Amino acid sequence: MILGDTILETRDLTKQFKGFTAVNGVNLRVCRGSIHALIGPNGAGKTTCFNLLTKFLVPSAGRIVFNGIDITHERPAQIARRGIIRSFQISAVFAHLTALQNVRVGLQRSLGTAYHFWKSDRTLAELNDRAMDLLTQVGLTDFADVPTVELAYGRKRALEIATTLAMEPELMLLDEPTQGMGHEDVDRVTALIKKVSSGRTILMVEHNMNVIAGISDTITVLQRGEVLAEGSYAEVSKNPLVAEAYMGSADAALTGAHA
The missing domain is CATH 3.40.50.300 (P-loop containing nucleotide triphosphate hydrolases)
Incomplete structure (x- = not known):
């Protein structure tokens, strides 16, 4: 860079x-x-x-x-x-999917399979390692299997940043x-933004x-x-x-x- x-x-x-x-x-x-x-x-x-x-x-x-x-x-x-990927003002995540599933959706988009929701969990499991890595980056490792609707507001915003990162943004x-x-x-979240700014x-x-x-x-x-x-x-x-x-x-x- x-x-x-x-x-x-x-x-x-x-x-x-x-x-x-x-x-x-x-x-x-x-x-x-x-x-x-x-x-x-x-x-x-x-x-x-x-x-x-x-x-x-x-x-x-x-x-x-x-x-x-x-x-x-x-x-x-x-x-x-x-x-160029935008993270919206209002938390834009799927409320009834888990944190892991939300990030995986972001990864599917980057692979061009965004609408393949009918794929089996086994097929999508290959994305889990990358999704967990992104959750770790934003401090949500312990919340991977928690439905998003149950997350505190600040953690929802952290999840949104993780899903944005899944799209591999340059900007x-x-x-x-x-x-x-x-x-x-x-x-x-301020510390998180500073952290994820590395390389982008x-x-x-x-x-x-x-x-x-x-x-x-x-x-x-x-x-x-x-x-x-x-x-x-x-x-x-x-x-x-x-x-x-x-x-x-x-x-x-x-x-x-x-x-």
């Missing part, structure tokens, strides 16, 4: 909805091997940006380039095959990975400034659909425009105003 070169870039990315411009000329550059955070006040355009990058929305203007290839007009399935997009969590779960790139939307400060290499701040500031946490946190955007005070910007 060549650290520092650009894995994902947007050029004048724009999205309009019936005259309302949600994303306006955003130029984003994500470096390979980095953890890049996208933050901003409510309505800043963060989720719209994510939806454009994963092709759940079609840009009104601008370009999206991944590994030097223009992917602006590709479909979500094509994007996923290129290695992981994490949408509010610590939303709704207590302090202990936030710390666990992460772009995440996150509202918790403590999380952002602890693991982000680069932060892009959006306001009203435009890039307001960009840099390290130390740089961004001292920017008076960022402080003003977060409810008019530097304290609000630094202590976790909701983004």
